[in-house]
Amino acid sequence: MAQLKLSSLAKHFGTAVAVEHVDLEVQDGELVALLGPSGCGKTTTLRMVAGFVTPTAGQILIGGQDVTHAPPYARDTGMVFQSYALFPHMSVAQNVSFGLEMRRLGRAEREARVGEALKLVKLDHLAERLPRELSGGQQQRVALARALAVNPSVFLLDEPLSNLDAKLRSEVRLQIRALQQRLGLTTLIVTHDQEEALTMADRLVVMDRGKVLQVGTAEELYERPANAFVAGFVGRCNLISGFIDPDRMFRCDWGGAFKTPDSSTPGKAIFALRPERVALQPGAGQGIAGRITAITYLGSVSEYHVDVAGNGFLVSMPPPPNDSPLRRLRVDDPVSLSWDVAAVRILPFEPSSNQGDEP
Numbered sequence: 001m002a003q004l005k006l007s008s009l010a011k012h013f014g015t016a017v018a019v020e021h022v023d024l025e026v027q028d029g030e031l032v033a034l035l036g037p038s039g040c041g042k043t044t045t046l047r048m049v050a051g052f053v054t055p056t057a058g059q060i061l062i063g064g065q066d067v068t069h070a071p072p073y074a075r076d077t078g079m080v081f082q083s084y085a086l087f088p089h090m091s092v093a094q095n096v097s098f099g100l101e102m103r104r105l106g107r108a109e110r111e112a113r114v115g116e117a118l119k120l121v122k123l124d125h126l127a128e129r130l131p132r133e134l135s136g137g138q139q140q141r142v143a144l145a146r147a148l149a150v151n152p153s154v155f156l157l158d159e160p161l162s163n164l165d166a167k168l169r170s171e172v173r174l175q176i177r178a179l180q181q182r183l184g185l186t187t188l189i190v191t192h193d194q195e196e197a198l199t200m201a202d203r204l205v206v207m208d209r210g211k212v213l214q215v216g217t218a219e220e221l222y223e224r225p226a227n228a229f230v231a232g233f234v235g236r237c238n239l240i241s242g243f244i245d246p247d248r249m250f251r252c253d254w255g256g257a258f259k260t261p262d263s264s265t266p267g268k269a270i271f272a273l274r275p276e277r278v279a280l281q282p283g284a285g286q287g288i289a290g291r292i293t294a295i296t297y298l299g300s301v302s303e304y305h306v307d308v309a310g311n312g313f314l315v316s317m318p319p320p321p322n323d324s325p326l327r328r329l330r331v332d333d334p335v336s337l338s339w340d341v342a343a344v345r346i347l348p349f350e351p352s353s354n355q356g357d358e359p
């Protein structure tokens with residue numbers, strides 16, 4: 001039985017639709033990430049699960065029980081808010097104890113649970129401090145301890161790493177994942193950072209404008225995106241709109257023509273190609289002719305921005321060895337691009353949709 005099940009969940013604020021018809025199951029012990037751009041309805045979905053927002057329609061089941069209209073303290077959830085929302089005038093221990101008092105636990109039980117939760121996040125030595133006497137990462141961990149102390153069946157995390165610097169972020173990310181796996185917590189985490197989602201989650205849910213566009217593992221979403229938005233949001237992708245002619249040639253709106261896989265059907269479509277699947281040669285060769293507009297060295301990969309007849313193409317590859325002619329490429333140099341047709345994905349045409357972060 002699914003530990004957490006959302007059925008046709010929706011939230012309207014007046015005439016504005018924040019969440020529209022979300023169906024989702026999170027299995028026992030699974031970590032699922034809600035991923036999507038700002039305003040797509042991630043926080044609203046999480047707050048409905050926690051009981052802070054009343055759904056306009058739909059149902060929430062936790063462990064098979066309908067909790068759609070239960071108050072927050074009567075649900076078996078622990079939530080970490082987008083801002084840590086610690087009480088500034090309370091000590092670390094009092095902050096962690098708060099949810100337990102709401103649940104009317106006895107003093108001895110509360111103290112035991114607070115001690116345990118603080119130990120889990122390695123803050124037991126700072127129990128008497130006030131939040132302002134802690135670093136950002138420590139405050140973040142107090143918020144985690146507060147949510148863990150209630151022994152939740154469902155752990156809800158709303159961008160729990162948003163206020164941390166890059167290094168601390170990747171540390172705390174690993175800590176949360178290890179803790180979640182060790183305790184077998186059924187977890188729904190919100191993020192708009194795709195790297196965070198890819199590294200932490202068993203499965204990802206990509207949302208846009210209140211709707212779930214696709215649910216799957218990182219690999220499924222990366223290799224078989226359902227549409228251009230998902231392709232552009234999970235990893236980077238060259239996305240070109242046009243149509244497939246009866247000979248299965250993809251005719252770009254700007255005039256270029258590329259082969260498509262045999263399985264493609266004629267009609268309007270979006271041509272998708274991952275930047276690491278494109279090969280780049282210096283000079284005018286047999287491939288598609290282009291010109292370098294920028295080269296970015298990112299350590300483990302180099303990115304080449306190439307202009308092809310006025311259209312941007314992104315190519316990424318491991319940095320070429322010192323003796324490679326690619327090493328001498330500069331902005332404005334001519335290059336040719338080629339790829340294996342098997343790397344091409346044909347996605348449904350979407351007239352006015354936002355296609356994620358197109359390169």
Ligand SMILES: Nc1ncnc2c1ncn2[C@@H]1O[C@H](COP(=O)(O)OP(=O)(O)OP(=O)(O)O)[C@@H](O)[C@H]1O
Nearest residue numbers: 013016017018037038039040041042043044045192
């Ligand atoms: N209390 C509210 N009243 C009216 N509109 C709201 C309310 N809360 C959220 N919204 C709207 O609902 C939509 C979804 O908001 P939500 O906070 O769920 O987005 P989000 O995906 O968490 O975004 P972010 O990544 O910026 O945190 C937004 O358009 C927002 O303006």
Ligand SMILES: [Mg+2]
Nearest residue numbers: 042043044082
């Ligand atoms: Mg939010």
